[in-house]
Amino acid sequence: MQIPGHPRVEIVVPVKNEENDLGPNIRRLREFLDTAFPFPAEVCIADNGSTDATYEIGMLLASELPGVRIVRLEQSGRGRALKQVWSASTAEVLAYMDVDLSTNLNALLPLVAPLLAGHSDVAIGTRLAKGSRVVRRPKREFISRSYNLLLRATLSAHFSDAQCGFKAIRADVARELLPLVQDTSWFFDTELLVLAEKAGLRIHEVPVDWVDDLDSRVAIAKTVGEDLRGIVRLTRDLGRGRIDLEPIRQVYGRPRILDPRTAMAARVLRFGAIGVLSTAAYALLYLVLRQGMPAQVANLLALLITAVGNTTLNRRITFGVRGVEGRWRHQLRGLVTFGIGWSLTAASLWLLHTAVAAPHQAVEITVLTVANLAATVVRFSLFQAWVFDDDAPTIPAFEPPTVLENTRSN
Known part of the structure; x- marks a missing residue:
């Protein structure tokens, strides 16, 4: 039974050529909202480019069922449909779900409740978190997990499931984020979530029960290609720095850490994590290059390649420097620190070969790894005091927030 006066929710169901599933599943959704959902809710069927009887069936449903409406878009694209409907909605919370209702509807209230309470800004259903119960084909399971790992590696995403068709967002937040989202298709979800996370918004995750739709219309190869281009x-x-998230961060984002000691500790941890990654990449490159060239040459090339990557990652992640301004200056300064690191490792390698005529490669790797880790300490000091000193903020832009209250002015 719906409780009058509570915030209103609008659930968008994007469809294209779904004449078989549309009728029974919209009726099932509407019945659930009328009998088991405590807030007044509307359903909007967003037909994007159907060429079968989907639109006509949607019109009949809208005329038959109170609280159901339909919007017709001539162009296809799930992202395009969601962006148009959400932008025009008067509801306080905007949600969407796939027409196949693969996600158990009992997860709808846990999805929207934190948004209605003002605790969170965005909410997603996740099939990859502890507590989820999922039935789907191994191929799709592998693709989904690989995709989310890729997002972590490339965009530093922390949410667990980008593409589950079960999400919600507060309308005031959506009005700020939607103009920044460019994708109109399947990458729309990912782009929205990444921008929300970069703006410091709170993303609530709900483990869901989910059953794979065997009649899914998603063209996997095409979708994967579009997603990669989107990434x-x-x-x-x-x-x-082409996307200005600062206005959203100022209003909705959680405050950054103000304690310099805590900020420094977090900066050291991030630098250390990048250092471990760089050291592993260096060791692998050295082993590969060593097969066809002398030890000193292999050492120099491996260090040079990883130094460029190390400076790039630290510039963005550890010291929060964004945009292209100063990029080449930072790389040149980073190469100076590389020179110091190279001198330490080269000296260690020279001493090893002086002491042992033909050391085993495992011994070489061990000595070079220790020397490289020692050089890491020197690099951090130089990065902190010189390489990024002219641009880096006092508190890193990527500082993980610890304060739960936001700074909303509304």
């Missing part, structure tokens, strides 16, 4: 574009735009 490249979004990574480039964020790296070059």
